[in-house]
Amino acid sequence: MFTIANISKEYPGVKALENVGFSINKGEVHALVGENGAGKSTLMKVIMGIVKPDNGQLLIHDKVIDINSPKDALKLGISMIFQEINLIPTISISENIFVGNLPGGKIKFSIDWKKLYLDTEAILEKINLKLNPNDNVSKLSSGQKQLIQLAKAVVTHPKMIIMDEPTASLSTEETEVLFLLIKELNKKGVAVIYISHRLEEIFEIAHRVTVLRDGKFIATKNVSEVSKDELIALMVGRYVDILYTPKTHKLGSTVLKVRNLTQKGLFQDVSFDLKQGEILGFYGLIGAGRTELAHGLFGVYSHVEGECLIDDKVVKVHSPKDAIDNGIMYLPEERKEQSIIPLMNIMENLTISNLKEYCRFGFPDINKEIKISNIYKEKLNIKTPSLKQKIMNLSGGNQQKVTLSRLMVGNPKILILDEPTRGIDIGSKAEIHKIIEDLAKNGMAVIVISSDLPEVMAISDNIMTMSHGMITGNFKNTKSLTQEDLLRSACVEESGICT
Ligand SMILES: Nc1ncnc2c1ncn2[C@@H]1O[C@H](COP(=O)(O)OP(=O)(O)OP(=O)(O)O)[C@@H](O)[C@H]1O
Ligand SMILES: [Mg+2]
CATH class of the missing domain: 3.40.50.300 (P-loop containing nucleotide triphosphate hydrolases)
Known part of the structure; x- marks a missing residue:
């Protein structure tokens, strides 16, 4: 079990996080929702050791852990797919996926290029991308780049993966690939923190959902026990009228x-x-x-x-x-x-x-x-x-x-x-x-x-x-x-x- 306890982070003029705490279980998809600016990405960056919190702790099985960089997070089995695409455009798909994790060759410091190629081929097949591992990533569509980021997170064999709006640029088919992969990871006991503004996805894929509002923890609910309207009300702090009114104005020339x-x-x-x-x-x-x-x-x-x-x-x-x-x-x-x-x-x-x-x-x-x-x-x-x-x-x-x-x-x-x-x-x-x-x-x-x-x-x-x-x-x-x-x-x- 991974626990976030009393995390706070303040920027000049903004309390991005205020005493936020909740736990993520082994093998669950835990959705994290909230309005723009609610603090979701900041909290995830705290877990990855990118943002240093002013207060609070992270615990694995009730033991306090120290994460000061993404490298520390990786060592503890935590990886993240960021909201912004962060691949290196000028190097190949395989190097992007295995960066920091390149398979070693027989000679010290050398790289086993053949293994790199084959391992990349295998993971590309898994995410249903028919691409050459040696291709540059710069020419890929944003959906393909997002899937490459996913591959990059998966090949580190994490115990927990954080996904910050992974489907924002995915097509319907690509989203299906992602969901299949999430289910497979779950079966292996991997936990997923899933951030999305598309609430339908949360009802499809998540077991529990935590709501943040204005940097504060609002609630954690079982997805099966909450309706979409309730979830929106928790996020926004009021019931929102999302019914549309028909237009009445006339069109011009x-x-x-x-x-x-x-x-x-x-x-x-x-x-x-x-x-x-x-x-x-x-x-x-x-x-x-x-x-x-x-x-x-x-x-x-x-x-x-x-x-x-x-x-x-x-x-x-x-x-x-x-x-x-x-x-x-x-x-x-x-x-x-x-x-x-x-x-x-x-x-x-x-x-x-x-x-x-x-x-x-x-x-x-x-x-x-x-x-x-x-x-x-x-x-x-x-x-x-x-x-x-x-x-x-x-x-x-x-x-x-x-x-x-x-x-x-x-x-x-x-x-x-x-x-x-x-x-x-x-x-x-x-x-x-x-x-x-x-x-x-x-x-x-x-x-x-x-x-x-x-x-x-x-x-x-x-x-x-x-x-x-x-x-x-x-x-x-x-x-x-x-x-x-x-x-x-x-x-x-x-x-x-x-x-
Ligand atoms: N480096 C920074 N400097 C100043 N303010 C920041 C910084 N990073 C985040 N913030 C502020 O912290 C608050 C939380 O931002 P965060 O990115 O965590 O929101 P979010 O919930 O991920 O929103 P979105 O759904 O739009 O991605 C925002 O008000 C943001 O402007
Ligand atoms: Mg964000």
């Missing part, structure tokens, strides 16, 4: 016309119209080509075949700058890698895309910056002691809220949001949906790419489905539209409907 947009091998013959005030959902399975299409619209590929018309004028978008100049803004899927500036503070991150408006005589207009930043801090419930906090010190979900706010501050004509609520807690998710709707009500045209089917259905006026880089369906989001309709349409194989 067509802002964007896309005709036969094609980028060989990524998407093909994509055509659609987007109106002022419209929220157009793009649903598809991971790998359907939705993100690539968004990249195409945002000028990430220097030359895309086909045509885009904005306000009936043909526009040439050869770079993101062209896109922004034409009033298009894009929230990328991989926020960490693509859109935050870690060392800048929240205010600077918020106004960077729109500096002209927040400068006077060439200098930042601090008052204006503070005003707008406070508005969004309030609106999106961004948890931080100060707007001058470096964004890298915010919790994962709160960083995303800042990025999302930045785009809104820019007030574009067309806003493309790729998985806007990934990693966002359930209370804020409803807030973000409301904000997107308000933007649309005020005339912005919004494209929302999401793998979260209830989300797409809750906020879109119209929904396009994609599969294999092609549009496979175009639906008006009326009451009679069902999840099955969309799933079936998103699941069309090149040769017909997939089973």
